[in-house]
Amino acid sequence: MSILTELSATLKKVLRRHNVPGASVAVLRNGRINAAAAGLLNVETQVTTTTDSVFQIGSISKVFTTTLVMQLVDEGLVDLDAPLQHYLPDFQTLDAKASRSATIRQMLCHTSGIEGDLFVDSGRGSDCVARLQDMGRLLPQLFPPGERLSYCNFGFAMLGRMLEVITGENYDELLRTRIFQPLQMNHALSLPEDCVKYRCAIGHVPHPKKPGQQVLSPMPWLSQGQKAAGATPSMSATDLLSFVAMHLRGGRSSDGQRVLSSSSVRAMQRQQHRLPAGSRLGVSAWGLGWYMDNWSGSKVFGHDGGTVGQYSFLRVLPKQQLAMVLLTNGGDAGGLYEELFNDVFAKLGRIQLPTLPEPMQRIPADLTRLCGRYENLTGTIEVSGSSDKLKVAVTPKPGLLAGLNITRAPVRVLSRNVLQFDSDNPQLARTTLAFDGDQDGQPQFVNMGMRLYRRS
Numbered sequence: 001m002s003i004l005t006e007l008s009a010t011l012k013k014v015l016r017r018h019n020v021p022g023a024s025v026a027v028l029r030n031g032r033i034n035a036a037a038a039g040l041l042n043v044e045t046q047v048t049t050t051t052d053s054v055f056q057i058g059s060i061s062k063v064f065t066t067t068l069v070m071q072l073v074d075e076g077l078v079d080l081d082a083p084l085q086h087y088l089p090d091f092q093t094l095d096a097k098a099s100r101s102a103t104i105r106q107m108l109c110h111t112s113g114i115e116g117d118l119f120v121d122s123g124r125g126s127d128c129v130a131r132l133q134d135m136g137r138l139l140p141q142l143f144p145p146g147e148r149l150s151y152c153n154f155g156f157a158m159l160g161r162m163l164e165v166i167t168g169e170n171y172d173e174l175l176r177t178r179i180f181q182p183l184q185m186n187h188a189l190s191l192p193e194d195c196v197k198y199r200c201a202i203g204h205v206p207h208p209k210k211p212g213q214q215v216l217s218p219m220p221w222l223s224q225g226q227k228a229a230g231a232t233p234s235m236s237a238t239d240l241l242s243f244v245a246m247h248l249r250g251g252r253s254s255d256g257q258r259v260l261s262s263s264s265v266r267a268m269q270r271q272q273h274r275l276p277a278g279s280r281l282g283v284s285a286w287g288l289g290w291y292m293d294n295w296s297g298s299k300v301f302g303h304d305g306g307t308v309g310q311y312s313f314l315r316v317l318p319k320q321q322l323a324m325v326l327l328t329n330g331g332d333a334g335g336l337y338e339e340l341f342n343d344v345f346a347k348l349g350r351i352q353l354p355t356l357p358e359p360m361q362r363i364p365a366d367l368t369r370l371c372g373r374y375e376n377l378t379g380t381i382e383v384s385g386s387s388d389k390l391k392v393a394v395t396p397k398p399g400l401l402a403g404l405n406i407t408r409a410p411v412r413v414l415s416r417n418v419l420q421f422d423s424d425n426p427q428l429a430r431t432t433l434a435f436d437g438d439q440d441g442q443p444q445f446v447n448m449g450m451r452l453y454r455r456s
Contacts, residue, residue, distance in 0.1 A: 023327065041329065053201060058306045061305065129164060157228050182257050184242065419433045433448050
């Protein structure tokens, strides 16, 4: 028996261990897809998960948006190094100078410097992305464009708006006609109302009063104005791998149709920006749209996604012609990802997922230089204590997607500039804080979840 023939049994066995209601997994190897599914799409209706079930892919959608942008580059309609304002004259954030200079390339690799987690509801309809653009006028700047990297959902939403302005078609139609149809992705959608056509998952979040139990997400869909950043696109695991297979074939569909030029495929996989050490486990750099890293001596690229209660994971090993996707609807999805991907990649690709380093035995004497208050639009991080006993508090600002409130949690010291939460909560224990931008002996930024918080 091979790991692929045992995929279904393996998924069923590990699903409960990580308290994930339902999941769909698919593996692409040498052009062939194997898929498995287990659990429930909805704990209330008890609808079971099947391999054609549709899950929200969250920010993996950014790779689709990048592919659409690169199609326009192929057609001579977009220059990656032109400012976004060249195509969207009305594009404006709080910093007028930065708004004039931020380029398409910087938007694609999150180096625009815009504080981009603007998850306000801009309504429904074909103009929802245009309305979100107008709401971005008060977004501040974390750093000058191109200086460093901080994850920016708003930037990708504006790339979606640019696509609409240049082509005269809305984002949903572009996805459907330029990607879904040519790749015969018959279980893929971006309009919430199309969900009734498919067997769709709903997200689950922890029960507010009963530990270990989960309830339906209070937000089945995120704001539609952010669709190009990942708010609404949904699909089956096998359809997502059909998209990946096109990239591994140099931009051609299974029937030979040219979807993207081979030069654009290569450009997307070319490193654009390197992250400071410790910023994200398994991610060391950014291409155009793709996460990038090197695992066990092999190039890997991919992306993750998360909406409210749904989490997705995609990794591609181009040299081995191997890719894997996991779509989930709650629980410790990160733990499930680590266990499944480690098993499959070890047996099929002879590759191990990276792990966090062991904590330092000798704590640096100047560790108190990290202490201070760091802020961005989503909240504050406060580091306090002494060199041998630092603690970190995370306070989210009230809003649509308020994060976890962490009260003076202990941390481990992985290096002079990297801390790890010391917690029994597996999600928190996988979270690192990477400090960067030293000035007068103190770091000016801390990276958590690939978002920068600036010292205040």
